Amino acid sequence: MCLLAGTAWAAEPTAESVEQAASRLESLQREITLQAQRLESLRQAMAQEQRRLDEVRQALGLEVLGAQRGGSGQGAGAQQPAQVAQSDAGAAPQPVGQAPSGEARPAAQVAQIFEQPGVLTPRGKFVLEPSLQYAYSSNNRVALVGYTIIPAITIGVIDVREVKRNTFTAALTGRYGLTNRLELEARIPYSYRSDDSINTDVSGGNPNEPPAFKGVSGRGIGDIELTARYQFNEGGLDKPYYIGSLRYKSRTGRDPFEVRSTLANARFGGFQDELPTGSGFQGLQPALTVLYPSDPAVFFGTISYLHNFGRSGLTYNAATSAPQEPFDVKPGGVFGFNFGMGLALNEKSSFSLGYDHSSVGRTKINGDGSQSVRVQLGTLVLGYSYRLSPERSLNVSLGVGATRDTPDITLTVRMPITF
DSSP states (O other), rough: OOOHHHHHHHHHHHHHHHHHHHHHHHHHHHHHHHHHHHHHHHHHHHHHHHHHHHHHHHHHHHHHHHHGSOOOOOOOOOOOOOOOOOTTTTTTOOOOOOOOOOTTTTOOOOOSSSSOOOHHHHHOOOOOEEEEEEEEEESSSOOOEEEEETTTEEOOOOOEEEEEEEEEEEEEEEEEESSSSSSEEEEEEEEEEEEEEOOOOOOOTTTTTOOEEEEEEEEEEEOOOEEEEEEEEEOOOBBOOOEEEEEEEEOOOOOTTTTTEEESSSTOEEESSSSSOSSSSSSEEEEEEEEEEEEEEEEEEEEEEEHHHHEEEEEEEEEOOOOOOOEEEEEOEEEEEEEEEEEEOOSSSEEEEEEEEEOOOOOEEBBBBTTTOOOOEEEEEEEEEEEETTTTEEEEEEEESTTTTTEEEEEEEEOOEEE
């Protein structure tokens, strides 16, 4: 009996130890579960912070480009940084780093120096851009000048000793954002041109006769252009934007075959008594623009090809007793590219530097291209932009000709206004 009693007495503390161990195990399991919940809450908070950081980086990249069209709003696909949500544990997570302040870092302007703008107009926004361009060129060498199709293509046999050309072009451009990635543009130009030349007798007269002076001018509406642009991807800071465009150039301006002229050659014409304001040929130009924002600079470049549609049955508007034989003209295509960099100077102004080049193919007359040569046009462009208000900015660009066939100076003033 005593032995049994001792055995029972010894078993009682053993059962109590098992209950204590089970209680401690249950407590540990609850603590592990609580810690797992806290870890999951922290993981979700970190994921939210990462998304917020990505959105801030994207917004920062769009801020660098956002005002390139004259408005201070963000570009295509821009979003405001998301607010950090409360965690399941009820405590707000601490932010990772510090987002740029909108007041301390307003949208920087990027001076527009090329015809192809950058970031598209936001959805539902309309940009009206009046502009004025002045171009001056001089030529003090012997050259062939006749009917000018575009400033780089000339058909004629006039022996010119000296030419001074001034061109003023006022244009009204409108852009509307159909979506954040698609916009439409229309451009209506009005041109005034004046050419002063000192030339020899085109009819092959006495070479000892002094050169003749001739001054001609022309004014009127130019070739209206329609353009559609589409942004292919969602870019951001250190992520490039790819923008495709398709431009249609009409021939609404008065063309070289409509203006009055003094016929000197049945095939190439002669003196123009007034200057055309249009090219006389329709064209279609696809292009691809790449913008790479890297705060505070924006790098950009474009490649394009302009296809000119030929015309047949053309004659000159000249008073002559001899009948003119109709002929066909097919202007050469124009392959172009440009590149540059925009740098923000402060919250209201920026500076841009770039280079533009166009290679103009041979013009064929009745299928024969031996009467023309390929022309290279190179221009070094400097630009400055100043934001006058959140909806309006002033862009000034200066182009300096790098090749003989390029205008010596091209000065352009734009004022895009966002509605």
